[in-house]
Amino acid sequence: MTTCRIRYARIAAPVLLLSLLAGCVSNQPKDEAKPEPAPPVAEKKAAAPTAATKTAAPKPAGKNGYDLSKNKPVTDSTKVESGQGTMVKGINNWEGEVTGVPAAKSRFTNLRIGMSQQQVVDIAGQPTDQGAYVTGKAFIPFYFGSDRSRWEMVYKGQGRLIFSNQAGFGSGYYLTWIIHNANEGGYR
Numbered sequence: 001m002t003t004c005r006i007r008y009a010r011i012a013a014p015v016l017l018l019s020l021l022a023g024c025v026s027n028q029p030k031d032e033a034k035p036e037p038a039p040p041v042a043e044k045k046a047a048a049p050t051a052a053t054k055t056a057a058p059k060p061a062g063k064n065g066y067d068l069s070k071n072k073p074v075t076d077s078t079k080v081e082s083g084q085g086t087m088v089k090g091i092n093n094w095e096g097e098v099t100g101v102p103a104a105k106s107r108f109t110n111l112r113i114g115m116s117q118q119q120v121v122d123i124a125g126q127p128t129d130q131g132a133y134v135t136g137k138a139f140i141p142f143y144f145g146s147d148r149s150r151w152e153m154v155y156k157g158q159g160r161l162i163f164s165n166q167a168g169f170g171s172g173y174y175l176t177w178i179i180h181n182a183n184e185g186g187y188r
Contacts, residue, residue: 086099114174
């Protein structure tokens with residue numbers, strides 16, 4: 001009886017293997033009929049370029065090369081979300097955002113994304129209020145990139161400045177978000 005089982009196993013194993021392989025091959029997606037592209041439409045000859053075909057002249061960049069033309073005025077800095085402003089690339093390849101419209105004679109117009117805290121304080125002066133908080137990246141195991149924690153400086157009548165920590169184990173903070181708000185109360 002054991003010889004019968006051995007013979008059965010010798011025959012069944014290759015048959016089982018072939019049936020599995022055949023099943024894998026048969027489950028491949030079938031070539032579906034692809035629709036043919038529509039025939040090209042005869043092009044119309046235009047005598048003169050229309051207003052739609054003219055390229056718009058690039059909008060002039062603001063001070064420091066930031067184009068703030070799409071920004072809207074900010075009324076409450078605590079309700080501002082990332083992505084509502086203009087994404088910019090600053091000094092030392094720091095990327096950040098500028099939100100809102102600068103107030104008249106604002107010291108924020110001289111700031112650049114990527115500046116250190118001390119550089120900002122030298123230009124904008126001492127803030128009305130300031131403080132730190134952690135971001136969600138602080139809870140990612142073995143994450144040593146930047147933006148694990150942030151430092152926020154609030155200036156009455158001008159807005160807020162958000163700094164992100166540098167990558168690695170450094171302790172420096174660099175400017176990554178400028179929120180212009182002429183109605184800023186001055187406290188967090």
